[in-house]
Amino acid sequence: MIIDILKRIHRKFAGDTDYPGTGSEERLVRLDRIDDAISEWEDCVDEGYSWKELQTSEAVSFGGSGSDDLPEDFRAFIRHFDSNNGFQMAQFMVGSATYKEVNAAKGDQYLRAGLSPYVFWHSGGKIKSLPAIIGTIELPYIKKATRYVTGDEATEPEMENPKFIEEYAIAMEYLKNGDDTLYQSHFLSANEKLQKMKYNSLT
Secondary structure (H helix, E strand, O other): OHHHHHHHHHHHHHHOOOOOOHHHHHHHHHHHHHHHHHHHHHHHHHHHOHHHEEEEHHHHHHEEOEEOOOOOOOOEEOOOOOOEEEEEEEEEOOOOOEEEEOOOOHHHHHHHHHOOOEEEEEOEEEEEEEEEOOEEEEEEEEEOOOOOOOOOOOOOOOOOOOOHHHHHHHHHHHHHOOHHHHHHHHHHHHHHHHHHHHHHHHO
């Protein structure tokens, strides 16, 4: 749980077991560092990495307007990796038709041209579709990662290797303290763990 990560961060950095209490400035600062680490991991989704821990699906109602609300926790569409062609844009079936993801600029271009090439894209919290989808579809997607407010939440971090969070947060502690050597050591350790998770997600 996240409290265990907080305790390990404290023991490794402070060298004691006098753990900061809930709501204390020290704990809140460390929770910010944990949040930053989770953001670093989550932002890999923008590169195409579809973390399995964040993959989910939800029944989405499409009203036929071509612009429908996405789930509140939507982060991105699920992309798959092809060893020959790299990351592939998302796609899903609607009946017998395959809808393929395009970027928003391309989608708007199709819209202005009056074309309906069976595509979809994300724009401003909406899923846009051409031709407009009607009905309820089980939509696969990447959800937003869980964040921690108090550090007492009884949930496990959504990550293959939560040691990344720990090493990243400790690195930031040393950076703030002006200890560049230990900062570099822990930051490199965190980066190695992140790169390993990226590699594992492709295999």
